[in-house]
Amino acid sequence: MALATPAEHVDVSVALTTLEPPGPDQYCIAFGPGATQFCATPNGYSTTQLPRKVVNDFLGGKIKKVLHASFGSEANSFFFTYEMKDGSIAHRAGKAIPTELKPFVDYVSKHSEELASSLRVQLGANESFVAWACSRWVEMRAPEGLSRALCKLSTTVTENSNGKQGSIPSGVLKNVAWNNHGSFYIRGGYGQLPNPKDAQVTLGSLWYDGDLQARGIDKTKFIADLAYVVIDPHSPTGNTYAFFKFAQNSLEPEFMLRFEPDPVVSRLHGEQSSDQDIVDGPVTNKPPLPKDSHEHNQVVNVPKDPKGMQIFQWAVSKHAGRSHAADSWELELKKGERINILKDMGKDWFLAENGLKQQGWVHRSWLDFQKMVAHADPREAYARFTTDVENLLKGGNIRSFPDLPSYMNACANEVCTPLKKDTHRLGICVHDLHELLRGASEYTMDMLKSERNKWHPDRFARFCHAEHREVLREKAQSLFVLFGVLLDVLENPPATESAV
Numbered sequence: 001m002a003l004a005t006p007a008e009h010v011d012v013s014v015a016l017t018t019l020e021p022p023g024p025d026q027y028c029i030a031f032g033p034g035a036t037q038f039c040a041t042p043n044g045y046s047t048t049q050l051p052r053k054v055v056n057d058f059l060g061g062k063i064k065k066v067l068h069a070s071f072g073s074e075a076n077s078f079f080f081t082y083e084m085k086d087g088s089i090a091h092r093a094g095k096a097i098p099t100e101l102k103p104f105v106d107y108v109s110k111h112s113e114e115l116a117s118s119l120r121v122q123l124g125a126n127e128s129f130v131a132w133a134c135s136r137w138v139e140m141r142a143p144e145g146l147s148r149a150l151c152k153l154s155t156t157v158t159e160n161s162n163g164k165q166g167s168i169p170s171g172v173l174k175n176v177a178w179n180n181h182g183s184f185y186i187r188g189g190y191g192q193l194p195n196p197k198d199a200q201v202t203l204g205s206l207w208y209d210g211d212l213q214a215r216g217i218d219k220t221k222f223i224a225d226l227a228y229v230v231i232d233p234h235s236p237t238g239n240t241y242a243f244f245k246f247a248q249n250s251l252e253p254e255f256m257l258r259f260e261p262d263p264v265v266s267r268l269h270g271e272q273s274s275d276q277d278i279v280d281g282p283v284t285n286k287p288p289l290p291k292d293s294h295e296h297n298q299v300v301n302v303p304k305d306p307k308g309m310q311i312f313q314w315a316v317s318k319h320a321g322r323s324h325a326a327d328s329w330e331l332e333l334k335k336g337e338r339i340n341i342l343k344d345m346g347k348d349w350f351l352a353e354n355g356l357k358q359q360g361w362v363h364r365s366w367l368d369f370q371k372m373v374a375h376a377d378p379r380e381a382y383a384r385f386t387t388d389v390e391n392l393l394k395g396g397n398i399r400s401f402p403d404l405p406s407y408m409n410a411c412a413n414e415v416c417t418p419l420k421k422d423t424h425r426l427g428i429c430v431h432d433l434h435e436l437l438r439g440a441s442e443y444t445m446d447m448l449k450s451e452r453n454k455w456h457p458d459r460f461a462r463f464c465h466a467e468h469r470e471v472l473r474e475k476a477q478s479l480f481v482l483f484g485v486l487l488d489v490l491e492n493p494p495a496t497e498s499a500v
Contacts (some may be wrong), residue, residue, distance in 0.1 A: 015058040016045040020065045025246050025253070031232035032071025032078070033125075040066045043181045051078050072097060072123035073234070089117040098127040100140045100162040108133040122176050124233030124262055129163075132173040138165045146176075146184040155186065177231040178495035181238035181329050185229040199327045207255075227253065231387045235260060236359035237351060238329065261343070313341040314410060315367040323363045331360030339367065355438075381407045382439030389454065408436035426478050430485045437486070445490055452483035 002389030021044050022028060028040040036049045045066070049060075057063060057080070067089070068081040076096035084090055093105065101121065119133040128141035130150070137154075139147055147164060151157045154166035160189075171188045178184035191328055225245045231315045232240035242257035258267035317337050324331040331352050339362065343351040348364040385407045392398060404426050411420070411431035422430070428436075440447060453459070460476035461469050 015061070016047065018061065019058070019063060021045070022065060022067075024242075025227040027228040027230070027242075027244055028066055028069055029228075029230040029242055030069035030071055031240060031451070033073060033234050036071050038066075038071075040069075051076065053094070054078065054080055054092060057082070059452060062086075063090075068120045070130070071124040071126055073125050073236075077123060077127075079123060081120060091116075091119060095120075097121075098140060099131055099137070101129050101131060103162050104131050104138045104165070108136075115423055118172065120173075122233075122269070124178065125180060128233065130176045130178075132176065134172045135170075136165070136166045137167070137173055137176075138163050140164070143178055143180060143182065143184060144487055145182060146178045146186070148174075149184065149186055153186065153392065175229060177229050177233075177241075179233055179235060179238040179241075180233050183231060183238060183241075185231065187226075187229070235411045236329075237361070249284055266364045315339050315341060317362075317366060318368055319366050323366055325381055331358065331362050333362065333366065341367075378408070378435055378437075378439030380439070381436055385436060393463050398472060399468050401426075401472055404432070404479075408432045410435045425477060426482075428482075430482050433479075434481050434486055434489075442491075445487065448483055448487050448490065452480055452487070455480045455483065 006106040021042055022040050024042055026042065028038070030038040032049070034049070037047065038050065039046045043248065044252060054347075060314060062084055063082045064085045065083050066080060068084055069079070071078050072094070074094075074096035076094040078092075078094040080092040081096060082090045082092070091105075091109070097105075105119065105121070111115045115133045115136075119131070121131040123129050124142070126141055128139075130137065130139040130146070132138075135418070137150060139150060151164070151166060153168045155169045157166040158165060159165070168188060173186070173188050175185065175187040180287060201322055222245075226243055227246045228242075228244040230242050231238075237260065239258055239260045243255060245254040247253040252267070254268050256268060258264045315338075317333040317335055317339055320333060320335040322332055323374065324330060331339075333354070337354060340353040341350050342353055342359065349361050350364070350367070351359065352367075353359045355380075385402075388402065405420070405428055408428065409420075409432060411429050413429070413431065416429040418429065419425060420427055420432075437448070437451070455476045457473045457477040457480060461473040464472045
């Protein structure tokens with residue numbers, strides 16, 4: 001069914017309240033990169049950062065409820081399934097869904113109304129996906145364990161450039177979820193209720209047997225009683241998930257969930273402690289230490305500044321690859337590249353991010369902290385910087401130049417230190433400016449040129465008070481030159497990541 005652009009526009013939060021919530025034991029929770037999230041439960045809807053086309057669909061007033069949703073690794077990669085008010089089923093796909101997925105979606109959509117109505121798509125990180133319609137399925141770039149389990153359930157499996165495709169011999173697929181750390185969940189079934197015998201589950205680090213036993217819960221029965229499972233496929237640590245059990249005797253359903261960085265929240269009536277909501281610590285064990293390391297209490301703190309902004313620290317990688325080559329949860333490093341330290345995970349492990357914004361775990365023994373300087377999250381710093389500059393130019397009659405180090409002061413290179421300490425200069429170097437601008441939603445030639453134009457000395461001087469114009473013109477000229485350096489680097493990339 002084609003979805004038309006809505007004729008009338010209302011606030012999306014109001015539009016969400018007009019949707020009919022899912023029925024008992026029906027859930028739809030989708031996680032995307034960053035803070036993107038969509039939740040539909042019997043208690044209603046909540047959402048953050050919805051794609052514009054999905055917002056328009058909600059505003060149109062034709063949707064009864066949302067049946068399924070998922071977000072891919074790209075900004076315009078998503079797939080929503082709606083039940084419309086006229087009883088039909090409709091799908092909304094983003095333009096950036098993986099190319100290999102489109103033939104399956106096209107085939108199912110054109111084959112029959114029954115098959116099209118059963119279509120569900122689960123998107124993941126790195127353009128991975130699993131899609132299914134009734135008993136048919138297709139996967140591409142899914143974790144190896146999940147792929148093997150799907151093949152085990154199926155009688156016929158083929159593989160081509162569009163991924164593996166198969167068909168289970170009886171029943172239909174109901175739900176598929178996974179992360180890139182070995183955990184996955186597949187549920188088949190008949191009619192409305194899933195069949196526990198058709199479940200293929202590897203909880204892995206999400207739920208260790210020891211934890212189940214400590215809570216007095218039988219793992220096999222726990223899995224059989226699950227009404228819904230969602231696992232965040234984009235989580236760098238694999239620690240975002242939700243388990244909902246079937247509701248019993250009109251009671252609120254039992255559940256266990258964790259939306260990182262928050263701790264586990266659970267209400268499981270089989271727990272020995274109580275039947276009340278329980279807040280637990282993290283459920284994952286720390287990764288094993290490299291053989292050449294030893295445990296100690298030295299900790300790198302990652303604080304917040306007085307303004308409440310998250311402060312990151314950075315280090316330089318000593319080696320290339322991973323300390324455990326086969327462990328995908330570790331961040332793959334390039335020797336000499338700069339690494340953002342996002343969080344101290346304990347036992348000398350850190351959650352880190354490289355220049356491509358890829359995240360994973362890194363061990364202290366692979367990092368050089370000697371030149372590490374605490375600095376603001378580039379996204380928060382850039383947002384504050386652009387707002388302040390806009391207000392500065394809007395007001396005019398400028399008497400002082402922006403305090404650039406207050407936005408970003410990350411570089412500790414010895415060659416840059418004298419330049420940064422010179423009170424007659426900007427107080428930052430090109431490395432600081434590069435780090436600040438990484439907080440923009442895009443880092444392109446056009447973006448850099450647009451930002452540079454704001455600091456053209458002649459243009460900027462027009463906004464300055466006459467008594468301070470010449471001094472401020474010189475500083476604007478210096479910043480204008482730094483933007484030029486970044487433009488040159490972007491147009492002619494250096495041979496190494498750490499060259500900028």
